[in-house]
Amino acid sequence: MSKIGLWVITFVLLATTIAGCWSVHELDTLAIIMGTGLDKAEDPDKIRLVAQVAVPAELGGVPGEGGGGGAKATTLAITTGYTVRDAAQNLSRYFSRIAYWPDMQILVIGEEAAREGISPLLDFWNRQEQPFRSLWVMVAKGEAKDIFAAEDYLEKISAVGIAKLINESGQASLTRKSRLLDVTRDLASPGVSPVLTRIEAVDQAEGKKRIRVAGSAVFRGDRLTGWLDESATRGLLWITGEVQSGAIVVQCPDGEKRDVSLKIRRAKSQIIPEEKDGRIAIRVEIDVEGDLGDQTCPINLTTPEHWRSLERRQAAIIENESAAALRLAQEEFQTDIFGFGATIRRKFPREWEEMEQSWDEEGFPRLEVTINVTSKLRRPGLILQPNRSR
Template sequence: MGRKGFMLLLCCLLLIPLTGCWNTKELDELSIASMIAIDKTNENTYEITAQIINPAQNVEEERTDRAPVATHRVTGASVFEGLRRLTTDIPRKLYLAHIRVIVISEKIAEEDFAEVLDFLFRDHQVRTDFFVVISRDQQAKEILKVLTRVDEIPAEKVFSSITFSEENWAPTKGMQIDDIVEQLVLDGDNPVVTGIRVVGDKEIGGSREHVETIETQAVLKLQNLAAFRGETLAGWMTEDQSKGYNYIRGNVQSTLGVIPCKDGRLTFEVIRSESNIEAKVINGKPQIDVIISTEGNIAEVTCAIDLSNPQTIEKIEKEIADGIKTISMDSIARAQTDFRSDIFGFGEHIRRADPAYWKSVKNDWNTHFEDITVNVNVDFSIHHTGTLTESFINEKKK
């Protein structure tokens, strides 16, 4: 490039910030959606509820007595039509790039989950870093009615709860739309999605007084994992089964558990967990071996037990490992018997281990999954027992 060409290019680059982008929108021209709920009506149309941020409530100098968000609801033959129809309710263009959570009703999850995902995945304005959740035993719009305390924007509360629960508790899984679509298109995998529901008084939960009192009257609570068979909701796992699922898939970052001991209980904290899934086909029959390696600390002891004794530690480690194995096997049994869906991705491991066998079963893999043999082996290692070798409660009783 010649000197004149270089100078011309430099001038163009310098002028760009002055002219701005031709399709940019000023903030006062937009209605920023933070959470969207999608329900199905009896007329087989979609009911779209959008939670719109009130900009004045998020600027200290401009705060008013208005709620930090407002909801708007319309119906449409498709999700896209419903969102466009929202322009009849709001005076500004709906901006979807800052959505944190999409709530989909249980009815849609049972009937046309993929149709809704198609729009969310296809639309260029919608980013893919939001969480998808399923409203359990309630319409999705109910979730958007509750004001939250710590986070003024309810969508931020739900987003943070999913993230925190996934990192510290384990019966949930933050699923973004990329994750769900990826598992839907694979022949040897099926997705799970975290559930959510309103617990408490829904009417009070939607009032301004709710966040101005000490006692919580209504709360948005995460409700374990929903398992899918292809594009259809197959059922809900229990809390322990949800944990077992995450142990198998290597999703557990930290969690805790309780085991009984003489005249009390022992609480342990998992600080590290890894899972290795091995697949093989023997005489035309697939077999899965799941090896779970975990490490943790003793967090609480309320019984007479000597933690300085190596044999005692080994016994505790085995008991904890057996407990993790039990909930993992229970999760597998539920998936094989009730859901009839490979939510663990075992099929993908078999595909890699024996492509020829996989080619013969992939079109009907969920049916074959019901009968495969799965072995689970768990190893638990205690890292720290704390500063006490025996509970001070029992020392006091002596």
């Protein structure tokens, strides 16, 4: 008797739980958001949210072929609100479907909004239960809305294209890769200022706009204070050890105005705080290995003298780029984008307590930083001399 009762209970429970639960949504009730932009709205208290939504019917097929060809694969929805959540919730006024966020690839923050602080704009994404932490966060030169108006070369959905662009940006190391996790971590840590990817929409032929990801956006606290151009960005990445690959162009040792490019294979750095005459100073050791990439001058570069001269030239370029980034950060922006403060805090926690209060204003700009570059060239590639050499 009780056995039958048990079976009944089991089946009732299964029937109520297997079929689905409260929070279930079918695919055809969802509007899948691929990228989001945040700008200041006309009303100064409000935020404007631009959502790039995939149009499922247009996603089939390869671009350029028939089928999904003509129509656009994405559509833009623009709403405003006092907070990000408010604006996001307002999307329901425009969509007959429920906004679905987890597939989102990029978050673009407009320049003006970033100048007023990004913490309030990031809160929403960290608070959600969906995994947003590996989301790419970037700052647009100009408005975030314009970024989504531009087209990608290969991808039907430009947000996907931008995400891939940033993911592969290590090839040139001309921009800082910044995920939500990195930004959150930097914002929370004392003695580090965040640096974000910079993105812009540039005019190209046929009146079309294209995306360019280059340089980076410098923050002080959570506010945008300025931009680093591509070489200063690489200077920053040399110091923080984030350079993955790329090319260094140096002058040919034969004295003529011809160029040699060196391929970066490996780059490491170490930031060492040390006590020097009673004050704390920073020593940065940068360690770079490269190969000969190609050359335009007709001489044989694989002789020991030329080879060493190339290594010296490589070191000089790296030193210049790092020093330029350092000068910009210390003099112009006065913000510790390298995390020197954090390394000091790790090694000298007592001293840091006194420095922390006025770090960005006084400590960092007056910090003595020495940069030592060790540069090595390993291989000339698969040819030893240029073609038709004398």
